[in-house]
Amino acid sequence: MKIKKILAAALALAMALSLAACGSSTDSDEPAQEETVAEEQPSDETAAEDPSSGETTAEDTAPEGQKVLILYFSAANTKDTDAVSSATPMAGDVSSTRWIAEIVHGQMGGDIEAIVPSVDYPLSYNECADYAKDEANNDARPAFEPLSVDPAEYDVIFIGYPIWWYELPMVLETFFDTYDLSGKTIVPFMTHGGSRDGGTFQMIQEREPGATVLDGIAVSGTAAGSDSARQDVLDWLNTLGLK
Numbered sequence: 001m002k003i004k005k006i007l008a009a010a011l012a013l014a015m016a017l018s019l020a021a022c023g024s025s026t027d028s029d030e031p032a033q034e035e036t037v038a039e040e041q042p043s044d045e046t047a048a049e050d051p052s053s054g055e056t057t058a059e060d061t062a063p064e065g066q067k068v069l070i071l072y073f074s075a076a077n078t079k080d081t082d083a084v085s086s087a088t089p090m091a092g093d094v095s096s097t098r099w100i101a102e103i104v105h106g107q108m109g110g111d112i113e114a115i116v117p118s119v120d121y122p123l124s125y126n127e128c129a130d131y132a133k134d135e136a137n138n139d140a141r142p143a144f145e146p147l148s149v150d151p152a153e154y155d156v157i158f159i160g161y162p163i164w165w166y167e168l169p170m171v172l173e174t175f176f177d178t179y180d181l182s183g184k185t186i187v188p189f190m191t192h193g194g195s196r197d198g199g200t201f202q203m204i205q206e207r208e209p210g211a212t213v214l215d216g217i218a219v220s221g222t223a224a225g226s227d228s229a230r231q232d233v234l235d236w237l238n239t240l241g242l243k
């Protein structure tokens with residue numbers, strides 16, 4: 001318990017420093033989550049690399065007889081286009097979560113789609129942090145734009161998101177309220193600035209008790225775009241037993 005408290009305090013300090021480094025007066029209340037590891041925090045650093053390079057084509061690799069859908073949410077998902085957001089460590093010109101989504105798509109095939117909030121998130125880190133904290137405090141259910149696909153028609157649903165205030169972004173709560181994914185296989189992947197998955201894989205299982213939630217992957221947002229992160233994602237996909 002003592003160790004957990006130390007880790008939580010360390011993460012809170014790291015987040016506070018990160019926010020301060022962005023030059024804002026944003027307060028740094030400690031989000032309620034004990035299982036945290038303060039190993040890294042988000043930054044604006046970019047890692048220019050094509051997320052889909054060097055991979056086999058999607059059509060070649062889709063799990064036999066299984067329809068695969070890859071959904072991902074990021075603050076950079078806006079209605080007009082993917083935006084450049086300081087709330088998002090960009091991997092080349094895509095968000096860290098989208099970068100992983102595209103690797104998954106390249107390996108697993110199927111369809112890929114962004115979850116786009118109906119109201120854009122602020123693109124500055126500090127404003128986004130404040131906005132998301134208000135949403136979490138109010139247990140909000142922010143709307144998202146209609147998907148062009150029906151998740152009911154898929155067998156395996158990969159879902160990607162950044163951890164926000166130690167939890168699922170609230171728009172993901174809206175998603176899980178909207179869709180009953182009973183009978184589906186859900187495969188989470190997420191990006192973070194030090195909290196790792198923050199217990200969100202278990203949260204997804206609780207939101208979708210009728211689904212089978214496989215072991216997800218947690219990738220540091222600032223590592224997205226690197227060869228080692230790509231290899232981690234590829235290795236993880238191979239452990240899933242979907243092919």
Ligand SMILES: Cc1cc2nc3c(=O)[nH]c(=O)nc-3n(C[C@H](O)[C@H](O)[C@H](O)COP(=O)(O)O)c2cc1C
Pocket residue numbers: 031042043073074075076087088089090095096097098125128129130132133161162163164165166167191192193194195196220221222
């Ligand atoms: C609103 C907000 C809240 C965040 N909260 C946390 C957090 O609690 N723990 C953590 O490790 N990282 C946190 N981060 C960092 C993001 O999880 C990380 O930068 C992630 O890679 C962003 O994904 P993206 O590039 O797809 O937007 C937060 C970032 C934002 C914008």
